Amino acid sequence: MTDTPLPHPGSNGIPGVDAPDHRGRTGLHLAGRDLDRNPGVRIRDVELTSQGWHVLRRTTFDYRRRDGRWETQQRETYDRGNGAVVLPYDTERGRVLLTRQFRYPAYVNGHPDGMLIEAAAGLLDEQDPYTAIRREGAEELGIRIGELVPVLDAYMSPGSVTERLHFFAAPYTPADRTGAGGGVEEEGEDIEVLELPFAEALAMTRDGRITDGKTIMLLQWAALSGPFAPDRDSPGT
Incomplete structure (x- = not known):
């Protein structure tokens, strides 16, 4: 704004x-x-x-x-306050849930169409990180988030932006869906929900289809030491 x-x-x-x-x-x-x-x-x-x-x-x-x-x-x-981001994952089916939405700052700075693929995220709005990211999961993804796995906290642009971002992962199954997601229309949100094979999502960070920093960090964590790490017996790696 x-x-x-x-x-x-x-x-x-x-x-x-x-x-x-x-x-x-x-x-x-x-x-x-x-x-x-x-x-x-x-x-x-x-x-x-x-x-x-x-x-x-x-x-x-x-x-x-x-x-x-x-x-x-x-x-x-x-x-802009602090925020939280989550990567929901389904190891049984080898899937992750992401979003796609228009980001004007990226569009004005060279992105072809401004439509970025991202992990669901949002500002805390005076809530604790766990409560806030469960709210975002319901609004953006249309899922009920139960267990949350804390991954890390990071300052994403410490030279000028004060925001501290709390990173989470969360297991989910198709039974956790509560709606279509898509965000809050009154806030100008128009979010597409993407359920992707984890291997494809990870490949998208390498070929430039995913350029959002927080999403790249979560997908790489999932591949290196998270639910899709090589030493874990799970599909989609």
Whole structure:
């Protein structure tokens, strides 16, 4: 969604700072001001530069270099909250569940049609990762997720994006289907559910048909040390 430039201070305050923004948020300029975990970093100022669905901040801080010198640096950070992603797998049939949907940022940056094949994912929206990814499984894939296997946590673009992504895998069977999936239409989602042989999905990461980073990571994990690893007696490898 489009970021909204902040208005100049007025009698009604600045949305997101001392007045509620369109999502009811205030104090967005305070994030990071009290950080003290790293003695080599001293936060000097946090400026809220824009807020739409997500938040853009410009932070000024002092950084102690390896040679002991202090220097003032400035960084912009894009805060979209944290997220979770899941790879449902059926070892009995050698299948995995993925999605395909239009991604404008990929389209504008060279992807042929912007239709990316991905593992189901979503923002936590103040839920814990387990609850959030079960919600996404129902909305996007139309399945009921029971057992969740934690795989890893990762910062996917730490140079500018604050998001921490929680990776999961989950066994499923055809009996776990609860609906067609496809996402939430009111949120603009139009998601195609793909059930693919695992071997085919893994091959797609090699030939360029799958270019989404989180999906590549989960499929490679499944092949190397997950449910389809060579030392496990399962089809689809």
